[in-house]
Amino acid sequence: MQISARRLENKTIFDVVGDIDLANSPAVRKALLAEIKEKKIPCVIMNLEGVKYIDSSGIASLVEGLKASRDAHARFILFGLSKSAREVLQLSRLLNLFEIYDNEEQALSNERA
16 A cells, blocks of 8 residues: 655645555554644545555544544545445445545535635
8 A cells, every 4th residue: 555645735635545454554544643633734635546445444544534633623535435445434334424525626626624
């Protein structure tokens, strides 16, 4: 898995490529929490277009990022979910908790922060 960060004004976009599973979900969690809790970025956006598979530990990392963003009064946005990633969120009844868009353009154009 690869994770890289881009900064646009007051937002950070994480581009993730590869599976988010038990082996590498800690890296996702660490990156998210650093931006939200330490750097206090008001909007963190996860580009998941390059992620074909996400397991329960990956979902847990996303939920932890969501919780941290809510605690910090920040936004946490996901876009580009694969069919399987969307199904995992739906099966775990978490799909409606996240702010989700189909692509980066939609995620940025719906920016409120």
